[in-house]
Amino acid sequence: MFWKFKRRFRIGMLRSGFYYCCVVICLILVMNLLALKLNFETIEGENYIDAGGTTLPSERKLQNIDVHYPFFNDLNPNMFVSRQGLRHTYENRLRKLLEIMETNLDNSAAKIVTEKTLPYEAYFPERLLYCDDVMNITDMTYMASGWTKAVFKGTFKGRQVAVKTVDVNGQDVTTCRDAGRSETDCYVKAAKKIVKEIVVLQALANDNVLKVLGFCLPRDADDNLYVAMVTELGESVDLIKLLQMSWEDRLRICLDITKIVAMMSETPYGSMSMNDFRRQQFVLVDGVLKLSDVDDSGFDDSHCASPRDCDVKFSSTNFSQRSRCIRGRCIEYNEKKNIYNAGRHFVTFLLPHGAPHTLRPIISEILDGYKNLTMTSKRLLVVMKRLTRLYESGWYLNRTSPAKYTSSYKMVDNTDMPGFHDYRCRMSVSMATCTWSAYDVREAEDVCSADDECKAFVVAPYKTWTGRTVVHFKNGVGSLAHNPNTTLYVKPGL
Template identity: 30%
Template sequence: MEAGGRRRRVAALSAALLALSALSALALLLLSPPALRAGSALPPGLLEELRQRRRDLRRLAAGGAAAEGGLRCGDVRRAAGGAVLGSGFTKVVVRAALAGGGAVALKSVHGAGREVRQCEQRYGAPAGCRRLAAYKLLKEVTLLRRLRHPGIVQLHGQCYDSGGETEAGVTAVLELGAPLEMIQLLQTPWEERFKICLGLVELLFYLAHSPLGSIVLLDFQPRQFVMVDGNLKVTDMDDASTEELSCEEDNDCTLDFPTKSFPLRCSSAGKCEGINEKRNLFNAYRYFFTYLLPHSAPPALQPFLSDILNATGNLRYGINETLRAFEKVLHLYKSGLYLQKRPLLLKAEAYKCWPSYSHLGCLLSVHSPEEAAAICSSQPHCQSFIITQQRTWTGRPLASFQSSPTDLIPDTTAIVYIKRSASLGRRL
């Protein structure tokens, strides 16, 4: 209840910021930044880079709605008072607890980041270099305003400090997520790992068919993602691109990775066919599917998962076929159709098992008591199990496996199954 209240407060904050304080990237394009005015003292090379980023921003912002009003970014920073969550090549992210409750992430230009430092080494123009970096954040804000999907971190608002500050005048107010810890994910139950992979596939399907065209995540790394309420979300969009590689012949369209290369076709329009979609998909395979999909999956589902791994690892599947394959596995898993339809005897799983939903015992999701019995019969230490009222995100109940029937302390809503070798049969 408390978490739901926080989410509602953050949603209210989002609406307020978007309605009252956000100045859209499209509106910024109308401002004529000082760095681009005629007679600017900035070096020609830096001016050209600024113009290129501005053109890119104008193209992305075309057709986007502009928000009215303005809130100084300095006001947002003072309201934060939180710890730095992380910093990268261009940006720094700070945790903020704003008035009204709810935690958010504030993302702004990292004045001491590598992009600004390298730019200053090339051009010796600190203010112009910070403006150059700010365009990347403006691009990200623009994309987040136009792309809405559960797999993309939510933009609660943005502000542009037009009061003359020379550093990091743009601040984005984002949904707060937890860093993705791959080692931690590998220790979670298979069902949760499958959920993360399915969510990623749904995101890539959306990006392949987005309102802006096919979008590629050029810096596709696990560190670009966060977890929000158990769901995977991409949080870094400044290196996303809607442009597909231009070509004159098929030889111009080789998709290269460290261990593999894929020849693609050059279309009649002079673009490498599907290169954005295929780059995203192979990166999903090598960073996520390979590690999260196969291990400790139900044996009957492993052939389907192996086909997904082979098809995406060789780019035999596109994103449409990959999504259909994942949906098939989900249907088989939720319906229990993957189970062998034969009578199962209630016999035999250890009181400690891996992976488990509880570190203190063996708590696994099952489709039915028959599946729980099959699991129990595969483990010599299991003497009984309880079908609890707890359910996972797919609606499957959780079963608690016990090493001894004498240890059972069930509640009135739980069903207890005891091995015939340990007792006379099943009882409630």
Template identity: 40%
Template sequence: MRRRKIAVAAGCCLSFFLGTLLNVLFIPGFDPHQQQPRRGVTPAFAGSPLYWPGEDRESQRLELARQIRERYEEVVRYQKHQAPAAAARRLVRPLERRLMDLAQQRTSSEQTLRLEKGKAPQAESRGGSYPEAKVDLALNPPLLGCRDIHNVTSLHYLGSGYTKAVYKVVLNRTLAVALKSVDFGGHDIENCVKQYAALEDCYRLASYKIVKEMILLQRLQHANILQLYGYCYQDSNDIPDTLTAITELGSPLEMIQLLQTSWEDRFRICLSLVRLLHYLAHSPLGSVTLLDFRPRQFVIVDGELKVTDLDDASIEESSCTSNRDCFIEFPAKNFTLPCSVEGRCRNMNEKRNLYNAYRFFFTYLLPHSAPSSLRPLLDMIVNATGELHWGIDETVAQLEKVLHLYKSGTYLQNATRMLKAEYQQIPEAAIPDENYRCWPSYHHKGCLLSVFDVGEAIEVCENHSQCKAFVLTNQTTWTGRQLVFFKMGSNHIVPDPDKITYVKVTG
């Protein structure tokens, strides 16, 4: 009997333990990696709305409400293209500061005075005073919406940043798109909930960054800006009106892989970038600067560079009273720009974008393995942008000049051609094997390069000690140059109506 009682008691304890464990593990949204106690926060009170270390609960709530109201007003300002109400106060803030910095306490003296009187500001009180969760974007049809993303296939997580998580999905089994939504495990939400213990309000604060990005994607129409396809508001995770943006899908920009591609493709990336920056400098909203300018903010779509992350873009130009107020600081170099008679730092947004393009893109992608006759011009472009001697207008003009010289073959006129061998032309023929590798190549198992004409192909073959023949294909690059396979022999030639083979016969 005693053993039976012990067994029953043990069974009850085990059942209780298993039941508790299953309840914890299968709570919706539970992530064991996010349940670790955070430094500086007592585990028993972390996330509790009743625990406000060092500050009054009402003060914390009003501070969060103020941030939500400020973020919402920024969204409306971009939507209506209005100057900020407190332009002078805002413009003196460092533009590099992120839109969401919840670590720093920012309680205004006006709020403090109202709190002392025991009255909450009407615009920031909880009773129905928060801005609308939904923002009407008035996008032009056709427009993708909630109905289109309910039955997606091939869902893949692409990555996340400070605020957003991005997923790749396929709609109707045909169209691949990107879905952007607030990342509940991201820095914005985690810091906000840790400080204010109000998940729904913290979500609203973060979601306005996506709304701002969607408005900018709508207002700024350019070939090098990602397309906005639509959006969806729906209830999720016990939060009403959660937002998902539907955008064009691009491939992440991997600089290491990009460095291994041909100079022609790397030049295309730089040209795409300066065309984008030229548009941003003269956009319908004014001069737009990308505050969070990093390669990860861009994607590649069909070989073209496109900016995808605009939630930290700004049209605000710094105010000044003298040139000393127009100081731009970068990790390796600083600049002082002139202060205009209107009290604005002249072309600061444009110059900030341009120097970031220099330090993240031009120095790595432009000069290396470029045609020798183009290198002096490319070096001049890199040096001028690195010293901010040029603005974006001159920079884009010079890169367009490089494109013209390259596409037209003019850059070959100054090159000295020393042709030592003769080549036999064999129409409608190809060499399927006898490959060798070269760098950079469009083919990982052979030497496939682009040339302007047969003369340049012969010159390339002369410079490769392995080359004994080459095959002109009917494929071209984005500049219209012909792709050519270079071969180490011609022992096996086969018929091919789309190719022309040249075999070295002397030399």
């Protein structure tokens, strides 16, 4: 009896011990989850790098800047953990640059840090240019300026680059000085936006994001160096220039902006908001549209207590749509704003004008997706790519007859008429000549036949971004020149 009781007692102790161990482990897990949640609840809203430009002295201390790089708390736990690590990496990058800049520019700093001692490689392995390289950029030419920054064009080792730096006479710095703050304080306040752009542009590295080549931070308060970011050179997105483009090039712009909106809707760091979505935030690099200005952006969806807090409103057009409120956040809020603004500033006036007639139904579908937010950015990208494939493949020509085409034009190999018999025409890719892209020679003949002024055309050896052939239309025939790379086609009857 005694042994039976002892055995029961020992089994009971084992069971109770196992039970208590499980309880302790569960408590530890709960405490960790609560700590994690508390940590992420403090990282919300916009990036507190003063993107607006009017912070008062009482609201920000030079030596105690609260640097947050907010990331969207995804509902997917695996994605949440992944973004936690990415957020930590880029928070460190941003904080490190700000600490270096503030320490070096603060006159009270006891220790001056030289560029060679800074652990840039650990934080910015992509950096190609350093301060000495920036100072060696030649042929610096002023390009443009905004509220905070001035942009210059220069040459480095035979390559043209853009240099962004603080505009000391800009509105941001001037307003700060008028508020009674010191020169250094105002400079640092404006320079923080450039520092933010350095980190964000590198974090979003993408074919449609401006590439950062390097940057420079001053080594001390008396240093002649200045805060500067060096990027690949792009040209401004001008409305008149956009409207003068061929439909093919405007299709490329619309495809690129759709890619950018889709990228911003689901970056590795969360849903990206563009608080000042304008054409001025983008540049063209070799015909490719790229996001270039991100100092007024963030990575967090709006907070909500009820569904009505998630209304996406556009006061300028009296249009609004409600996004979903899930766990205190407006899901798809940023995405809807970006889609609507991208349509308003780019797609709705670039895509329809001059489009092939057979492609207009799918274009109407895309326009509806942008104007009325009937599609997500992913769906818009799928449809936009389908439109591009239909154009590239020549499907829009609606050639139902399988019979072999017989040309009535006279073909003259290795012949050109450079500089002669050029004329201007609608939808030309050139202001001085009538130059189009054609799917094939048959389409070029159809275009020439429909134009009474056209008498011949020259097929050039160049291809457009969709692989189409460049064709120069002529209003006469004469002054022939030998060119082994071109072919002349003369209209019947000439």
